[in-house]
Amino acid sequence: MRDLVNAIIEAHGGLDRYQQFSSATAHFRSGGALWAIKGHEGIFNPAAVRVDLRREHASHYPFKAPDLHTSFTAQRVAVESDTGEVKAERLNPRASFAGHVLETPWDDLDVAYFRRLRHVDVPDVPVHLREARLPYRRAVSGDGGGGDLEPSQGHVPR
Template structure:
């Protein structure tokens, strides 16, 4: 483990503390233009998100109906009744996005899959960078707001579903997360920058309560005029 990664993990609560927990629950409110582009505008109703920390599994409730929820893993997505009855499901869901462009409509399972892997990634950052199958290297720092944000580039294996294989994470002088860069492979591969705000402490773990994602140009600058994805978290509890 690099010195920078250790500093980052310590700043967010420490790897030893992280390993004591198995899951996290949070209230989530999401929105942004991406969902309208995909033909499934997101309402502002709060939902409950549950994520397992050491395996890729996530669930959100309600989803599509008051008595429905999602069940996400890297190779399977399902919409279920809260009693476990399967409403609809899809194996190997990543394959369903082959040939998609940004404007290609999503169905409910596509949306559920995106939600599952994205929130699993966000709620396990930065500790997922310490997973043995994730490659991590330091990259050039990014200057912004009078600060120098040091960067870590993560290369994810195929067994982890996420935005893209290669993603960059930037951390401020306090070593807390400031910015997350990636490509949204399942939406035509557009380049995105996500800024994070309002760092909160939950059971000794520090994480951002507000995330805003934008398109990114070739100079690594974000187009702040259009919010592609907005995520607000509250009532966060690790167990």
Template sequence: MTRTRTPDRLGRDLLGDVLEAHGGLERWRQVETVRATIVTGGSLWAMEGLRQDAHPREMTVSAHTQHASVHPFGAPDQRTDFTPARIAVEKLDGRVVAEREDPRASFDGHGTLTPWDPLHRAYFNGYALWTYLTAPFLLALPGVDISALATRWEEGELWRGLRAVFPAHMAGHGPVQDFYFGPDDLLRRHDYQVDIAGGLPAAQYVYDFTGTGGLLFPTVRRAYRRTAMSAPVWAELLVAIDLSDVRLDIVVSR
């Protein structure tokens, strides 16, 4: 008698296909950091009372732990230093300009239009870009619970999906996030709620993959407000991210 696979088994099988399509987990394990030039825009910044420019910045994220930094931030000689437990703005020589312990708690009571200060912005930037530059490999981290979603027909393709439930110690948009992959098993869409912005629902589409060091990364990301029926509101572009010059720091063995 043929045994029916459980959703968890289906999810693990799909995750294996997805990781292989993006370059393979063994190659990813050799990566220490991912670096990229980023240009960001969209309406989210104005919603949070911030001004966003189109200047390129250097983003650096650790591949296997939640640590990220962007430069410049606030001044040419400043950068951020993000971990889930602390956010800081520092001078390039390491002197602390401003810092906040337990930064997630500072968003308590925030709604969609609650103004952010620079440390709020730095925290959001840190966890969000860490998520984007480590996806889909972050789905294989210990404590991340994966299950298969129903397939969806979108942009003329049939997309398979994974639902990820992240452990409490990981900083992210929210504990439950959905990832959809095309027939080539490359990421197409990422759905989430921005809990620190009043649960703002978003659907992020990714395009234009580039290869570096044997791995594939999308270079165009566009996040739109998402309806209760999971449809993107194309007129409401929340976040636009363009990435270029993606580089990897490789370790000989891990």
């Protein structure tokens, strides 16, 4: 497995090349029934995400207005203006989903938190594969079903 991981990383410029960058930006379109159910149809159509490659931070823009963007860190989600004004903020955002069902409408901070789940971890894949680290584990919900990703305290042995 280690040889395959090394070959893949080297084929894409190597780990040294990857570590020359501090962020990555991707432009995307996101749609589907979930956004309409949650009351936010078309919110990320189109949009961009900037992900920090050194720490857990992502920002989606534009968000609801041309001068607004989201800001996500491990324990905080916010909507901010391009001038730095905090328009809305939530600490421990995962906790706000307690008791939600499919039909529960989302506020702007719920949307920002959910969207970040799809973008924050991907840029770290080369480092985690090379170092055999898994920074997140699948949390198990109380009903025995699958859960959200949450920070892991351990790593995969080499």
